[in-house]
Amino acid sequence: LTLFKKKKKTLHARINFWGKLFFVPFAVAFLAFGLFPILYSLFLSFMEYDGIRPMKFIGLENFEWVFIGDGAEGFWRTVLNVLRIMVVYIPLNLIGALLIALIMFNRRTRPKRLMQVMCFLPSVTCSVAVGIIFALLFDYDLGIINKLLMRWGFITENINWMGSAFPAWCILLLMMCWGSWGSTSLQFLGGLGGISDEIIEASIIDGSNYFQRLIYVILPSIRNVFLFIVINGFIGTFQIMDQPRMLFSSWAVTNTIGWGAADSMVFTPAWMLYNMAYSATKLGRAAAVAYAMAMVSLVFSILNFKVLLRSWKEGE
Amino acid sequence: MKNPLIKLLAVILCLSLLLTGCGDKKKEEQNQPVSADLPPEEYVGTVTLWHWDAKSVEVCLEDFNKVYPNIKVEVVGAPGDYVDSLRNSIAGGLELPDMVMMDTTWRGELMEWGIFEDLSKEPYSLDTSIFLDYIVPTLYSTKGELITVPWDVGICGLAYNKQAAKKWLGTDDRKELEAMLPTWEAFAQKAAEIQEASDGKAYMTASAVPMMTIIANQDKSPLVVDHTLQIEKIQDNLKTMIMLRDAGAFRALKDQSPGYLASINSTNYIFWHCAPWVVPFTLVAYANKVEDSFGMIIPPEGPSISGGAGVAIVSRGKTEYQKMLAYKFLEWFLCTEQGAWSQRKNNDFYIHVKKAYEDPEYVAYGNMLFGQQDLGKIWFNEMVGELMLRPTTEVDRYIYQSDCHVAQQMAEKKDLTFDELWPMWASAYNSNEPDGYMIPKEAYETE
Numbered sequence: 001l002t003l004f005k006k007k008k009k010t011l012h013a014r015i016n017f018w019g020k021l022f023f024v025p026f027a028v029a030f031l032a033f034g035l036f037p038i039l040y041s042l043f044l045s046f047m048e049y050d051g052i053r054p055m056k057f058i059g060l061e062n063f064e065w066v067f068i069g070d071g072a073e074g075f076w077r078t079v080l081n082v083l084r085i086m087v088v089y090i091p092l093n094l095i096g097a098l099l100i101a102l103i104m105f106n107r108r109t110r111p112k113r114l115m116q117v118m119c120f121l122p123s124v125t126c127s128v129a130v131g132i133i134f135a136l137l138f139d140y141d142l143g144i145i146n147k148l149l150m151r152w153g154f155i156t157e158n159i160n161w162m163g164s165a166f167p168a169w170c171i172l173l174l175m176m177c178w179g180s181w182g183s184t185s186l187q188f189l190g191g192l193g194g195i196s197d198e199i200i201e202a203s204i205i206d207g208s209n210y211f212q213r214l215i216y217v218i219l220p221s222i223r224n225v226f227l228f229i230v231i232n233g234f235i236g237t238f239q240i241m242d243q244p245r246m247l248f249s250s251w252a253v254t255n256t257i258g259w260g261a262a263d264s265m266v267f268t269p270a271w272m273l274y275n276m277a278y279s280a281t282k283l284g285r286a287a288a289v290a291y292a293m294a295m296v297s298l299v300f301s302i303l304n305f306k307v308l309l310r311s312w313k314e315g316e
Numbered sequence: 317m318k319n320p321l322i323k324l325l326a327v328i329l330c331l332s333l334l335l336t337g338c339g340d341k342k343k344e345e346q347n348q349p350v351s352a353d354l355p356p357e358e359y360v361g362t363v364t365l366w367h368w369d370a371k372s373v374e375v376c377l378e379d380f381n382k383v384y385p386n387i388k389v390e391v392v393g394a395p396g397d398y399v400d401s402l403r404n405s406i407a408g409g410l411e412l413p414d415m416v417m418m419d420t421t422w423r424g425e426l427m428e429w430g431i432f433e434d435l436s437k438e439p440y441s442l443d444t445s446i447f448l449d450y451i452v453p454t455l456y457s458t459k460g461e462l463i464t465v466p467w468d469v470g471i472c473g474l475a476y477n478k479q480a481a482k483k484w485l486g487t488d489d490r491k492e493l494e495a496m497l498p499t500w501e502a503f504a505q506k507a508a509e510i511q512e513a514s515d516g517k518a519y520m521t522a523s524a525v526p527m528m529t530i531i532a533n534q535d536k537s538p539l540v541v542d543h544t545l546q547i548e549k550i551q552d553n554l555k556t557m558i559m560l561r562d563a564g565a566f567r568a569l570k571d572q573s574p575g576y577l578a579s580i581n582s583t584n585y586i587f588w589h590c591a592p593w594v595v596p597f598t599l600v601a602y603a604n605k606v607e608d609s610f611g612m613i614i615p616p617e618g619p620s621i622s623g624g625a626g627v628a629i630v631s632r633g634k635t636e637y638q639k640m641l642a643y644k645f646l647e648w649f650l651c652t653e654q655g656a657w658s659q660r661k662n663n664d665f666y667i668h669v670k671k672a673y674e675d676p677e678y679v680a681y682g683n684m685l686f687g688q689q690d691l692g693k694i695w696f697n698e699m700v701g702e703l704m705l706r707p708t709t710e711v712d713r714y715i716y717q718s719d720c721h722v723a724q725q726m727a728e729k730k731d732l733t734f735d736e737l738w739p740m741w742a743s744a745y746n747s748n749e750p751d752g753y754m755i756p757k758e759a760y761e762t763e
Contacts, residue, residue: 141573
């Protein structure tokens with residue numbers, strides 16, 4: 001018995017050892033590239049620092065600047081911009097991705113592999129490249145969209161897509177949806193795959209048609225996936241910068257930083273953070289903008305979560 | 317010390333202490349003042365240069381090493397965001413290069429960082445009278461330190477498409493065009509005429525930003541006086557741009573965009589800015605290879621500049637010897653006729669060594685696109701004497717960025733008035749939070 005006990009302990013210790021060992025790479029990466037930057041930027045947000053001269057402690061001045069000072073108008077405008085994008089983008093993303101997932105999930109869909117590749121390709125394309133492609137498509141002078149519209153007689157003069165606020169906003173939405181439908185549909189596919197066959201079969205036996213099944217069986221079964229996508233979409237949209245920046249900054253080589261297209265309609269908090277860090281070189285303020293973003297994002301996420309959860313529960 | 321492991325550790329510790337001592341001793345020796353007058357072969361070592369076009373330097377190193385055989389120059393290709401790399405290296409305590417290229421936009425700000433060597437002091441005592449006069453005010457920081465050694469020349473004329481000029485302005489003769497366009501008002505008037513004649517299809521130029529750059533750089537008076545931004549000058553430039561926009565002088569194509577580059581071959585656009593670097597990198601690269609299809613004039617109201625880089629020696633964390641090696645490279649490369657010829661021969665680059673321009677062969681610059689026209693003569697015999705640049709300021713970048721932003725906006729939205737554009741300019745400028753140079757809100761906000 002003693003021998004058996006000893007053996008069991010050794011095995012446990014060995015498992016423990018290997019478990020810890022496998023955890024080390026993640027822990028090191030997380031500490032170095034996750035936790036440390038989070039804490040360091042919190043530290044920086046209380047400092048005046050340009051990366052060159054010594055840091056100076058200034059207390060809450062940077063936060064005051066973001067929330068109520070000279071930076072407040074710009075910051076809240078970017079928050080409003082991003083909320084405007086979110087209100088349209090999240091539903092569009094959900095609907096588009098769900099449709100794609102349902103088509104993929106259908107056994108009769110052919111050729112499935114090709115469709116999967118086509119749908120997922122935009123998700124693995126670098127967002128900078130996507131930005132350049134869209135900028136070329138909608139280019140004022142050379143863009144294929146203007147050329148086609150002109151050839152088909154819809155327009156007589158080129159449309160300045162990027163230079164007008166509303167068209168610019170629509171292009172950004174289109175680009176974001178195109179880029180995210182593939183990956184979001186994968187999440188839906190995961191949810192759809194988890195629905196038990198028995199439930200579907202039971203509903204068929206009960207005489208339901210496809211749309212009844214979709215509304216009363218399939219969608220309620222994947223409500224957690226919905227919740228996950230909405231919350232994630234909210235946080236992700238709050239952080240967008242690369243797509244609008246690539247789309248609306250001046251072309252490479254120039255030194256312009258950009259302020260988010262006509263009327264600054266797609267100027268986002270993350271873009272403001274970037275400008276503050278790399279154009280204005282005020283790293284303390286940039287860190288304060290980052291924390292302000294996190295705070296606003298957190299408040300909206302909690303609200304979102306509560307509202308959605310309540311509505312799901314009421315639905316049950 | 318029975319344990320062999322402890323013995324081994326003790327030996328390693330002693331060796332490392334010994335080696336550290338050696339390193340310190342060597343560093344101490346290298347930190348002694350170095351004479352600038354040693355025979356070239358006595359300068360021995362390696363220096364690094366951050367440059368965005370490493371190849372253009374590397375092709376000239378053979379010539380340099382004929383004179384300084386023991387100085388090895390490592391050219392590191394610095395990306396467009398070299399300033400971020402530099403700042404990150406400083407913040408992270410990493411080793412900095414010995415020399416850094418600086419573009420005109422960032423130069424004013426970089427010179428205030430306090431990490432570069434003042435070349436007016438001993439042992440360098442760099443004499444700026446060897447350079448073309450117009451560039452000298454831009455080489456100093458606001459504290460009066462001589463930081464920058466000028467690299468390529470950015471003196472800028474206006475290239476024109478001969479076919480388009482003939483079609484819309486009735487002539488492709490340089491002198492006639494210059495006589496026709498002596499001022500920006502005359503330029504605007506002609507622009508309005510060709511807009512009307514072409515039913516709105518023909519423009520003097522394709523993009524607003526290069527036009528804004530030319531106009532902004534024509535004025536030599538300082539933009540900052542007694543720590544105050546001279547907003548009247550900026551407003552005057554804006555008004556000139558609005559006049560040109562209203563006359564239909566430029567279209568809304570973004571600078572360097574595919575549309576802009578394609579416009580070079582269209583007869584609906586006449587002019588492009590034309591600095592020496594523009595000829596190989598823009599015109600020759602994108603124009604149809606048709607002989608004698610382009611010409612160049614002096615812009616209305618005189619010459620201007622576009623681009624033109626400089627270089628500085630990093631002092632932070634560098635020994636006196638290392639800095640001297642870097643200086644010796646720059647001295648030969650950018651301050652001597654041999655250096656000037658090496659770059660002319662290998663890259664078709666012009667640098668600022670005044671003496672080199674005494675040789676007509678050095679000045680002469682032709683290209684098949686421009687037929688028999690000698691561009692070098694126009695740039696360096698006719699334009700350079702009239703040109704003078706304003707002193708560099710630490711807010712140059714913010715001014716330039718705001719200029720570009722507003723120029724593009726006014727081109728895209730033709731109904732924007734001065735009262736709308738000026739606040740746009742000022743808020744774009746202020747969004748960078750320039751310490752001590754903020755434009756007060758009452759100067760641009762209206763009730």
